[in-house]
Amino acid sequence: MTFGFFVETKFIPEHVEHKTFSGQTHYQAILKHLLKPENVNRIFNPKKVSNARLTSAPDWPYLDDVRLCDFTADHVRQLISAASGRQYSSQTIKHIKNVAFAIISHAQREGCFQGPNPVSQVNLPPMTRKPEHSLTMSQTRAILEVMSYPEREIALITITTGMNIQEICNLQWKHVNLGRSPRQVDGELIPAMSLAVRNRWNRTGLGDSRRGRKRNIGIPKPLRSILESLLQRKGDPLPDDFVLESQAGQPISPAAIRAGRLKPIGRKVGAPWLSWRILGRAHLAALTESRSRLAARVQPPGQEKQASDEISYNERQSPAP
Numbered sequence: 001m002t003f004g005f006f007v008e009t010k011f012i013p014e015h016v017e018h019k020t021f022s023g024q025t026h027y028q029a030i031l032k033h034l035l036k037p038e039n040v041n042r043i044f045n046p047k048k049v050s051n052a053r054l055t056s057a058p059d060w061p062y063l064d065d066v067r068l069c070d071f072t073a074d075h076v077r078q079l080i081s082a083a084s085g086r087q088y089s090s091q092t093i094k095h096i097k098n099v100a101f102a103i104i105s106h107a108q109r110e111g112c113f114q115g116p117n118p119v120s121q122v123n124l125p126p127m128t129r130k131p132e133h134s135l136t137m138s139q140t141r142a143i144l145e146v147m148s149y150p151e152r153e154i155a156l157i158t159i160t161t162g163m164n165i166q167e168i169c170n171l172q173w174k175h176v177n178l179g180r181s182p183r184q185v186d187g188e189l190i191p192a193m194s195l196a197v198r199n200r201w202n203r204t205g206l207g208d209s210r211r212g213r214k215r216n217i218g219i220p221k222p223l224r225s226i227l228e229s230l231l232q233r234k235g236d237p238l239p240d241d242f243v244l245e246s247q248a249g250q251p252i253s254p255a256a257i258r259a260g261r262l263k264p265i266g267r268k269v270g271a272p273w274l275s276w277r278i279l280g281r282a283h284l285a286a287l288t289e290s291r292s293r294l295a296a297r298v299q300p301p302g303q304e305k306q307a308s309d310e311i312s313y314n315e316r317q318s319p320a321p
């Protein structure tokens with residue numbers, strides 16, 4: 001029995017198909033690094049003509065034709081070496097090893113493999129973390145200048161508030177209080193000049209925000225002008241209308257404006273690694289800069305640098321908002 005035949009006839013029907021949809025999707029993605037991608041696509045989608053981007057690499061040590069009884073730790077080492085050579089992430093390499101281990105463990109339980117699991121003999125290469133990119137203030141300004149709706153509004157909101165893209169896309173006008181007094185909304189108080197993070201949206205509609213993400217955020221002056229401009233453009237929005245909307249009046253999908261819309265902008269300003277997460281970190285950089293300026297104004301002459309150093313140290317010690 002070959003490795004590929006066992007995976008197709010035993011491992012997937014008896015193990016993978018009992019997983020959740022996300023679990024099955026994970027196995028399908030990782031198995032394409034152990035078996036030829038075309039074979040994996042055929043197994044998971046027998047009635048569908050595949051147009052997958054990932055195709056077989058001529059120099060990849062696929063295990064399709066390896067006899068299960070001949071499988072050794074060297075086969076796993078070859079896979080890890082090939083993945084490392086192509087600069088796969090440490091997490092992906094770990095997943096490849098874990099899936100190989102799960103396959104052999106299932107073969108042991110089914111009496112199709114004798115002896116200890118050889119995958120346990122393989123050590124993973126040391127984890128190498130990619131350098132963490134960050135934007136300078138000049139880069140941030142350049143990015144904002146070339147952006148248009150809705151990327152520009154999303155970027156400005158995340159920089160001024162620290163909200164993530166999902167929270168921004170879910171924001172409704174009833175949760176924006178531009179007035180000078182608190183306001184009751186759905187039984188909850190929204191302070192003056194604040195916006196409330198309350199709901200999340202998916203294909204089935206809006207639901208409560210999870211994991212303690214409900215919070216009120218003060219509206220800084222730069223954000224107030226942005227919101228007033230959006231309000232003027234909208235005219236007289238209903239409370240449940242979204243602050244940022246598609247032409248169909250639906251909340252803008254974060255997936256629709258992620259890498260495909262940001263990457264060209266990043267390349268244009270010399271930041272090809274640009275992402276919404278990195279733009280979110282610009283919020284912390286803006287906070288640090290503003291606090292440093294404030295400290296410089298209130299400290300006696302000669303103490304400006306000390307105050308700035310203390311603020312930078314505190315920023316590093318504090319968790320991200």
